[in-house]
Amino acid sequence: MAEHKICLITGASRGLGFHLAAAFWRAGYSLFLVARNNVELNHLLAMLPPMGAQRARAFVADLSDPAASKRITETVCSEFSRIDVLINNAATQGPLGPLWSTTADDWARAIQVNLLSPIDLCRGLLPLMIDQRSGSIVNLSGGGATGPRPNFSAYATAKAGLVRFSETIAEEVKQFGIKVNAIAPGAMKTAMLSEVLADGAEKAGDREYSIAETVFATGGTSMDDVARLALFLGGDASLGITGKLISAVWDNWEKWPEHREELAASDAYTLRRIGGRDRGFGWGDK
Numbered sequence: 383m384a385e386h387k388i389c390l391i392t393g394a395s396r397g398l399g400f401h402l403a404a405a406f407w408r409a410g411y412s413l414f415l416v417a418r419n420n421v422e423l424n425h426l427l428a429m430l431p432p433m434g435a436q437r438a439r440a441f442v443a444d445l446s447d448p449a450a451s452k453r454i455t456e457t458v459c460s461e462f463s464r465i466d467v468l469i470n471n472a473a474t475q476g477p478l479g480p481l482w483s484t485t486a487d488d489w490a491r492a493i494q495v496n497l498l499s500p501i502d503l504c505r506g507l508l509p510l511m512i513d514q515r516s517g518s519i520v521n522l523s524g525g526g527a528t529g530p531r532p533n534f535s536a537y538a539t540a541k542a543g544l545v546r547f548s549e550t551i552a553e554e555v556k557q558f559g560i561k562v563n564a565i566a567p568g569a570m571k572t573a574m575l576s577e578v579l580a581d582g583a584e585k586a587g588d589r590e591y592s593i594a595e596t597v598f599a600t601g602g603t604s605m606d607d608v609a610r611l612a613l614f615l616g617g618d619a620s621l622g623i624t625g626k627l628i629s630a631v632w633d634n635w636e637k638w639p640e641h642r643e644e645l646a647a648s649d650a651y652t653l654r655r656i657g658g659r660d661r662g663f664g665w666g667d668k
């Protein structure tokens with residue numbers, strides 16, 4: 383085991399997580415794969431071509447259960463000697479519709495899956511990475527992290543929180559050689575968007591419904607592009623690149639290693655407040 387790098391991916395049973403698992407496997411990582419659907423996880427394991435001593439382990443867990451992260455981290459610590467990459471990919475859209483039409487329980491559940499469980503996995507696995515003096519955490523951001531997303535308030539709030547969390551712990555752990563970044567993957571043709579179509583424009587809003595329709599018609603963001611970015615962030619080529627929110631669609635991240643110091647000293651690719659001065663309002667600032 384020890385000669386292979388270990389990557390933990392949540393939400394690996396379908397969609398982007400499934401794709402990431404196949405890509406990290408091809409890149410030589412052993413895998414610890416988490417989701418609720420045991421059948422789909424086993425289907426994924428069966429699809430991975432044999433690769434010498436590389437190992438893939440499926441772990442069934444429901445991340446809406448606050449106790450799940452502890453079970454995951456305990457199992458990783460006892461069965462694997464290290465953890466190289468943690469990808470917090472699992473997410474639920476949560477209740478769609480304006481806030482007053484949602485229930486507090488559904489809202490809290492989305493925050494648990496999308497924000498608190500990823501945080502708990504980081505808390506549980508960082509001690510291993512700190513001991514190793516290496517590691518990479520990749521948190522999947524989503525629509526609403528950088529701007530309002532009406533009718534998706536729980537999802538947007540969780541994703542914005544996850545990005546600021548990533549920026550914050552990136553500062554805490556950079557002294558140990560650990561990177562923490564967030565990826566904005568772009569709209570992908572997965573079950574998450576088909577849920578928007580199933581819920582309809584009444585709940586999701588006309589704009590979101592029409593985006594989902596377009597993505598289903600045109601194919602959306604290539605999951606290969608997202609996987610290439612995740613592999614870059616997981617590996618040594620991205621050393622020193624941390625605390626950033628990186629778009630798989632728009633950002634020229636392949637060039638970033640040539641500008642490590644400039645990036646590290648800059649607040650580019652981070653969440654910031656836009657002041658009136660930034661928009662040319664002469665009246666907005668003292």
Ligand SMILES: NC(=O)c1ccc[n+]([C@@H]2O[C@H](COP(=O)([O-])OP(=O)(O)OC[C@H]3O[C@@H](n4cnc5c(N)ncnc54)[C@H](OP(=O)(O)O)[C@@H]3O)[C@@H](O)[C@H]2O)c1
Nearest residue numbers: 393395396397398418419445472473522524569570572574
């Ligand atoms: N699709 C898009 O357009 C889009 C855009 C921006 C960002 N993203 C982000 O990209 C990531 C992947 O999204 P996707 O489109 O691949 O979504 P998806 O197809 O809906 O897959 C979500 C994954 O998360 C798992 N999951 C959901 N609830 C869970 C729970 N309670 N416990 C454990 N696992 C759970 C699901 O597995 P089980 O059902 O088996 O548990 C599944 O493997 C997410 O973080 C999403 O927010 C997606």
